[in-house]
Amino acid sequence: MTEGLAEAYTLAGNANDALVIPAGLAFARVRKLQPELNLYAPDKRHPSPAGTYLAACTTLAALTGRTPVGNSYTMGLDPETAQLLQKAAWDTVQEYYGR
Secondary structure (H helix, E strand, O other), rough: OOHHHHHHHHHHHHHOOOOOOOOOHHHHHHHHHHOOOOOEEOOOEOOOOEEEEEEEHHHHHHHHHOOOOOOOOOOOOHHHHHHHHHHHHHHHHHHHHOO
16 A cells, blocks of 8 residues: 555656655555564554654655764664664665665
């Protein structure tokens, strides 16, 4: 389902000359890399702190073209988790924009 949604958002973004930030694809990447990492709040609709951090890293990478890898701000997450999320965000943005 994620791939289909990503395609629909990409088409809509292209049709409206709007930037699409691939946060959903970053979530899917992390789910594959570390499925036990909880990216959602208990309501399953809102992001957990880790999910919020991942979305922020993805947004930073998409808007600036700079990697979030190595950013010292971790939002209180343990360093290993923060690094995983930073790298997943960067890899997703690089792949999505074909860089």
